[in-house]
Each structure stands twice: as C-alpha cells, then as structure tokens.
Amino acid sequence: MEGNSGASPGARVILGSVVSFRDDPSHLGSRRAVRYYRRGAVAIDESGRVAWRGHAARLPRAYLGLPVDDYQGALVLPGFIDAHIHFPQHRMLAAPGSDLLDWLERFTFPEESRYASKAHARAAADAFLDRLAQHGTTAAVVFSSVHRSATEALFAAGDRRRHFIVCGKSMMDRNAPASLRDDPASSARDTEALIKRWHGRPRSRYAITVRFAVTSTEEQLRAAGALAAQYPDCYVQGHLAESSKEMTLVKQLFPWASDHTDIYDRFGLLGPRSLYAHGIHLSERECSRLSATGTTIVHCPTSNTFLGSGLFDAKHLGRRDRPVPIAIATDVAGGTSYSMLQTLAEAYKIAKLRGHVFTAHELFHLATRGNAVRLGLADEIGTLDPGRWADIVVLNPSATPVLEARQALSRNLEDTLFTLMLLGDDRAVRATYLAGRKVWGTVPATRHRPSVGR
Ligand SMILES: [Zn+2]
Incomplete structure (x- = not known):
C-alpha cells in the first residue's frame, strides 16, 4: 500500500470517464440503464460518500475548491x-x-x-x-x-x-x-x-x-x-x-x-x-x-x-x-x-457455450449494482449515486500493449468495456477508493486549485 497526498481521507473530486448503472441493462436497455459521463466528475464528501456526480463542466460551485484526483482518459466506476x-x-x-x-x-x-x-x-x-x-x-x-x-x-x-x-x-x-x-x-x-x-x-x-x-x-x-x-x-x-x-x-x-x-x-x-x-x-x-x-x-x-x-x-x-x-x-x-474483469470474461464464455450472449454492460452491471441489489445494499454501494459510499475503481482501458492496440478499434463504451473485461485484469486497476479514501493505485495528478471541466 502506498502513502501519498491522494491517500489522505477527506472531501475531494475525482475526474475521469464516469460509468455507473441506474438499472439492469437486460431489462431497461443500455441506453436507459447506463449513466455515462465521458468527461465526468465525482465529488466525495468528508464522510466518504458520493456528494455529486455528472459532467465535469457542470460541477457545482460548492465543490470547486476541493482537491482533485485527475484520471482523465481512465474509467471511473463503482468498486x-x-x-x-x-x-x-x-x-x-x-x-x-x-x-x-x-x-x-x-x-x-x-x-x-x-x-x-x-x-x-x-x-x-x-x-x-x-x-x-x-x-x-x-x-x-x-x-x-x-x-x-x-x-x-x-x-x-x-x-x-x-x-x-x-x-x-x-x-x-x-x-x-x-x-x-x-x-x-x-x-x-x-x-x-x-x-x-x-x-x-x-x-x-x-x-x-x-x-x-x-x-x-x-x-x-x-x-x-x-x-x-x-x-x-x-x-x-x-x-x-x-x-x-x-x-x-x-x-x-x-x-x-x-x-x-x-x-x-x-x-x-x-x-x-x-x-x-x-x-x-x-x-x-x-x-x-x-x-x-x-x-x-x-x-x-x-x-x-x-x-x-x-x-x-x-x-x-x-x-x-x-x-x-x-x-x-x-x-x-x-x-x-x-479479478472481477477475468470473472466477467469467464461468465461471458460460459454463457456462449450455453447459447447465450451477455453484453459488457450487463456484466459490469452484475458486478456492481446487480450484486448490490441482490444484497439489498443498493442504497449503500454498487453505484455512484449521491449518498452511496464512495467505493470506486479507476480502470485504465489501455493498461497493457495488447489492450492499447485493441482499444484503438473500440468505437463506444460497450466496445471499451467488452475489451477491458476480456483482456484486462489487475494491471488495469489504476486506483481503488474505499469510502472515499484511496487505498491502492498510482498517484494521480492531484491538484489543489482545480479548473475542472475546461
Ligand atoms: Zn465457495
């Protein structure tokens, strides 16, 4: 475990491509079930819960003074x-x-x-x-x-x-x-x-x-x-x-x-x-x-x-x-x-052998909000909705040479996630936050006078 300025607890803003789910894509369809903010932001409060998430350009004034962990180019998902x-x-x-x-x-x-x-x-x-x-x-x-x-x-x-x-x-x-x-x-x-x-x-x-x-x-x-x-x-x-x-x-x-x-x-x-x-x-x-x-x-x-x-x-x-x-x-x-990425990849392959095709959206939902729903904990964990614990994983979709080459062909979020789960593992995990505190990962570019969303 590392120690750095980003590891200190407290309110902060995380920047990246934010992906979370409001429902099961197999029921609602991906368009309505997935929340995706390509240039997104998650604001975390002092207690380690999500205060706000959305397009970085719309970050409310109240959070503008917070330290920023900048992961632009990476995916920010519920842990x-x-x-x-x-x-x-x-x-x-x-x-x-x-x-x-x-x-x-x-x-x-x-x-x-x-x-x-x-x-x-x-x-x-x-x-x-x-x-x-x-x-x-x-x-x-x-x-x-x-x-x-x-x-x-x-x-x-x-x-x-x-x-x-x-x-x-x-x-x-x-x-x-x-x-x-x-x-x-x-x-x-x-x-x-x-x-x-x-x-x-x-x-x-x-x-x-x-x-x-x-x-x-x-x-x-x-x-x-x-x-x-x-x-x-x-x-x-x-x-x-x-x-x-x-x-x-x-x-x-x-x-x-x-x-x-x-x-x-x-x-x-x-x-x-x-x-x-x-x-x-x-x-x-x-x-x-x-x-x-x-x-x-x-x-x-x-x-x-x-x-x-x-x-x-x-x-x-x-x-x-x-x-x-x-x-x-x-x-x-x-x-x-x-690795839950490897687990999703294996689930995809087993389903294929059974004549069923999962989408990446469905599988990422299952490993986050889906599991939280099964535990009756969707108000606590599994999404990045305000009020939930700021349990976050930051994934680098191009973490290895093989991923990088393949992601050049990805055209949308489904492609990117699909490639990541089939070819990714712990090498793709750039950072992990537990209740708002970074406990694992590389040092992000933490800025103390943010100009997010520009
Ligand atoms: Zn067992």
Missing part, C-alpha cells in the same frame, strides 16, 4: 462487489484437485486448518484485503474458516481499512478433519457472538454460513435456521448444486430430501437474504423454489471451469416465468482469479 470468496483460501489458488471433493480434502481443509492460529489469521486478513483492493474489489461476501478468532480478525481488518465486508464463520460439524469441525451448540454460540459484535456496523454485515449440507448434521442445520429466524436482517450463505459427486453424497446423507435445495428449505435457510454459490445442477423443482423464495444463486465462473464442475446456465435460471436471482463472484480459491 466491484465480489459476492462469494473464501478468506482462508486466499493464497491457494490453482490447487489441482480432480474435482470439488478431492480439492477440498487434499488442499483446502489442510490450508483452512492453519486459521486456528490467531496470528496467522491476522496476517492473512491484511494480505487478503490488500489483494481485493489491488483488484478493485471494494465489497465482498466472504466465507471465513470454522474459527471464530479468524472471523474476528477479518472483520477487524475490514473495519480498520474500510472494506465493506459481509462475512461469517463456517458452520461444519461433520465430513471434515477434526481440526475443522465445530458442533451445533458451539457453532451457534460463536455465530451469535459474532453477529452481536459485527453485524450492522457501518461497513460490516454478518452472514450465517453453512459450508454445504454435506458438512453439517441436521442438528447444526436446525441451529443455523434458528439463527436466521432470530436475526432476519443477517444474510445466509452456502454452496448448492456445484458438482455431480456432491449431489450423490447429499442423496446418501439426506435420504428424505428431494434435492440439496430441499434441505436448506426444510431448515429455513432460503429467502431473499440467502446466497448460494454455483447452482449448476439444479432441477426444475429447485429453480421454482429458489425463485419463489427470492434466494440468490451466485455464479462463480472461473471456479466452475477450473474444478470442472459444469457450465452455469444463466438463461435457464433467468427464465421469465420463474426467474432465479443471480449474483456473480470469483469464488477464490476454487476460482482462479481475484
């Missing part, structure tokens, strides 16, 4: 929201498991066991949040390990560094090594203590976290459901219908259930604040039930291709008569990149 990522897997990307279950046993569980150490978790929390900032991710829905102290460490680091963190301690009391198992009573007790300490702080929220049905007994699932009923404004997160071997295992463990979704349903774990990663192998019955309960499926494209889990079918899930709400995420470290 990316990663709707599913694993903190204790932050350094084990690209572990070559043969499938989900093999990957869990051979690589993931041993690595997660290290988070029993408080010192290890504290250092890892800083490294993990550095990585998010470096990739322009300003908010994340995070799986912690089974350990309460590791979860505390991440919340504390997020609070100190102003990352917007939704997180929960994994509840898992079977089918995992002893070092990673809790029990129904202790998992409920630890979860409740963490909720009381962290949920509802300005930029922290709690997610009741069940890894997947395979690693929880019915007694633990019941405890999780009771917590969800007791704390209805907390989130619920887990994994669902990721691999075919998992489905076979679920059938053996829960012979009474019609499917994996039915198990979560039976214990009160579906609903508009529930998010389940993957949803690749869902029956028609499950899609209808997820739709009826408003439960979100989080698409994790680089994870699905890496582990060979299957090809997500966005078009099928989004069917108009029973739409299943969709979010998007990296799923590091099943996922192979922290």
